[in-house]
Amino acid sequence: MEDILLLNTIERYLEGRMLEEEKNFFEELRTSNPAIDQMVVEHKLFLQQMDEYAGVKNFRDSIHTIHSKLSANGEIRNTEAPEGFTGKVVQLWHRYKKVTAIAASIACITALFISALAMYFSPANKSQLERLSRDIAEIRKSQIQTNNTLKEVAKPKIPKGATLKTSGTAFLIDGKGFLITNAHVLDGSGAIIVDKDGKEYNSKILSVDHASDLAVLQIDDKDFTPLKSLPYSIRRNQPDLGEELFTLGYPRDEIVYNMGYLSAKTGYKGDTSSCQLSLTANPGNSGAPVFNKNGEIVGIITTKQAQAIDVVFALKSNNIFRMIDSLKNIDTTYKNLKLPTSTSLKNMDRVSQVKKAENCVFLVKAYNN
């Protein structure tokens, strides 16, 4: 019983639960009685050991819990197929999966890098730019309808057995029947011209310049009545930033009007031969004339940026002069060709401007026979 009392006292002393007076008395006792002093030291050590034991035991329990929790959640691996059942391949896989993973990632990264390089260096208009000519599949769909309406007017002019390739827009640069369109529209061996009322005319492809993406056509049909003069002119100088623009084209089988503005003086990646417009254009608008508010042609719609909305590029109109001038030098066919230099559309309202201009804008259908 005395021992228990003593133990209790020592414990209270070590835990600092003694009053000042009692503590002083006990410390005196410790100094005078070596046996008690020894017991205090011993008990202190014992309590330390017990404390550490308890700490480690609790910690061990807690990490057991953590292990079960993490492996149940799949946050750490929770199985390893027993050794006896794993085949050689599985063992090899276990051993080399890191290496395999690294090799696979390197292969992956290399492949991505190469395809990125290829994309970067390939011609821009393949990925970033869309040409605005309509392709065959789409035309076929609407061809039936077109033909139905055409039958009433006249016999179709497309030779029998020919297949339609692309379509786009062309416009007159001379009342005698000379037209300008995009070179990429004429993806075939021949082309017919359709006016806004659906009337078809045969035509000749006179010249195709793929470098500037321009082509000259001539209407070669007795049904065509030449125009004395064109209502619009073609502008020689550069268009101005912010200038209000409109266009007429054939994204459908019917003429479509759209308007916008000049948003940059250069085209795709700083190309100075073209400019950037902000307006809506769709496949079929290729070759469409771009007019300013005075009825001067300032450009020809060619492409649009693939991943952007309403970013359209147009070839500047001075390219027409350059092309016709160079053709005049080498070919006498163009001797009588005279580009329009004055506009009669100035100071007219838009509806009247369109009414006059639409007679000179045609649908081009290129075919292969």
Add this chain to the structure above:
Amino acid sequence: MGYFYPSTGIKSTQVKGDPNEQVLLKALANNDSKAAETIYKDNFNMVLAFILNNNGSYDEARDIFQEAMIALYQKAKSDSFVLTSQIKTYVYSICRRLWLKRLQQLGKTTNGIENFEAIAVEDDVEIHERRNAELGIMDRALNSLGEPCKSLLEAFYIERKSMDQIALLFGYTNADNAKNQKYKCLMRLKKLFFSQYNIGE
């Protein structure tokens, strides 16, 4: 047995510890289970891979890893503790050392596959093992005590229950009687403990 410790695998220069990891270890020392969980999650798969690659099983990997966690916990708790490397490197090195020792005892050899560069932790492992041996004395003493003394002392010292709770739990009429019983048990435990634990060491 130099065979087990290829000199290339041991890095003698120690890397300075990361302050974030210092905070994590402080939390670990304060029995923050979130910290223990983080360290567990970040390192277990690495150790598992090492042991599986070197003739070990999943259960052996778990035991070794938990042993290393305890070594880290004890190290973090000690006053003189300084983190001289990344936790990952430290845990890996401890596990590597413990596992190589275990293989040596079993007379097996390693496949020599290393996931990481290890640092020298021989001293730490030795300290950890000595402490384990001391705790083993306490464990044996407690287990040879018999009931109800064992449960009573565990309730007080390990589960840290109050004397009132213990009285209620064990069916003593009051806390004083429970306390009386606890001291009796404690005296027996101390006798058993000190019969093995040499205070002079």
